[in-house]
Amino acid sequence: MPLFDTDTDVMTDARLDLLTTGPGAGHGLTEALLPPVDELPVVASRPEEAGRRVRDELLLDGNAQLNLATFTTTWMEPQARQLMAETAQKNLADRAEYRRITAMEERCVRMLARLWHAPHPEQVRGCATTGSSEAALLGGLALKRRWQARRRAKGQDTGRPNIVMGANVQVCWKKFANYFDVEPRYVPMQPGRYHLTDHALTAYCDDRTIGVVAVLGSTFDGSYEPVADICLALDGYRAATGTDIPVHVDGASGALVAPFLDPGLLWDFQLDRIASINTSGHKYGHVFPGLGWALWRDAAALPDDLVFEVDYLGGRSPSFTLNFSRPAAHVVAQYYTFLRYGHEGLRDLALRCRATARALAARIEDLAPYQLITDGSQLPAFAFRLTPGTTGFTVFDVSELMRARGWQLPAYAFPAPCQDIRVLRVVVRAGFTTELARLFLADLTQVTQYLRTRGADAVPSLPEPSAAT
Ligand SMILES: Cc1ncc(COP(=O)(O)O)c(C=O)c1O
Structure with missing residues (x-):
């Protein structure tokens, strides 16, 4: 019986049987070393065979637990993995169908609003995102729209504005500036000062500055930027010039570390100048990639014209993300993680x-x-x-x-x-x-x-x- 179809050079069922169940299953058949596939195969293969080919190749990738490079979660409890597997087919955009998942997303937003000391947690607007990058793009966009609205109201031009941040910002902020046509102004590092501080900050600001990004903790070295001092410098700038500049805190990692380990640190909605905060649920929120969160202090901080009412999937629901369809499993896992660990457990994990x-x-x-x-x-x-x-x-x-x-x-x-x-x-x-x-x-x-x-x-x-x- 031929092992390959003579016209197509594709494996016949006989060969598939040999490969998947025969003595050589997956090894020893050196005469038939399978080439990598970068063209859609003409015919189907068996699930065991396709699965093994993919899995075999993945063996050569690094071991996630030995990866000291990434901030993203590489370990979750079996119960959380199980919940993710059970909800893998659910789409977060399908809010009318999955109302309980929508409720879980809203509850997670409320929990974060309280954790970050929002003075009116019920007024906070927020959403799950694919990660801190999407949350940062949304946060930056809201700052830009607010600046444009303020300028228009005063009859001023709304030509290219700028955003001020340390040279240590993560690439998502460079993307924001590039994709949304905002001039990035980087306050440079100096020997011994490797992130944004209040030092020299206001020299980079003017009446075209949509906001300042403060990072809690820097991707480069894990250090916290002094958010309260940055706000204080901007208070002084307002007193001197009349220009009021809001702050977005990029707490991709730190916003789920500092509340547990540094409760005395002032960096969150307790500071009036903080308009919005992002974090990555998939970093110290202990959920596999990709999940982020974006929260705005109140409706004034998130202009209405960024929120879309969507009704294609039945029911009406607000949408203010860059994506439409995306996995709901991560939100389910975050809700589980918050329930499972609570304040005490998250503190314990961060402490360790x-x-x-x-x-x-x-x-x-x-x-x-x-x-x-x-x-x-x-x-x-x-x-x-x-x-x-x-x-x-x-x-x-x-x-x-x-x-x-x-x-x-x-x-x-x-x-x-x-x-x-x-x-x-x-x-x-x-x-x-x-x-x-x-x-x-x-x-x-x-x-x-x-x-x-x-x-x-x-x-x-x-x-x-x-x-x-
Ligand atoms: C400070 C900071 N902001 C944003 C990001 C981007 O986050 P994400 O990977 O969740 O999109 C990172 C990633 O490491 C980060 O460290």
């Missing part, structure tokens, strides 16, 4: 992450030739560099060799004028146990020792695999 980050940072500080930029005492994340004057290898070599040990430890340069500062960054998330931290430290110690004696020449330089490989 911070304790691990601080302990690891302290050990790395003792390990020559490293120098800490941050120490894990704000976000449970920290950045460290090679002590200036270190020769023979770079942080990129360390990253490469750690990857060979299975760890993803990103290395990158800070933005100009601090581009000479090249760091490695560790993000500690739930699931990064003290046992893993110990193994990581042992590998980092060995890799560093190896590089100190052998130098960068010992680091193999391989090309990245291409899609067609």
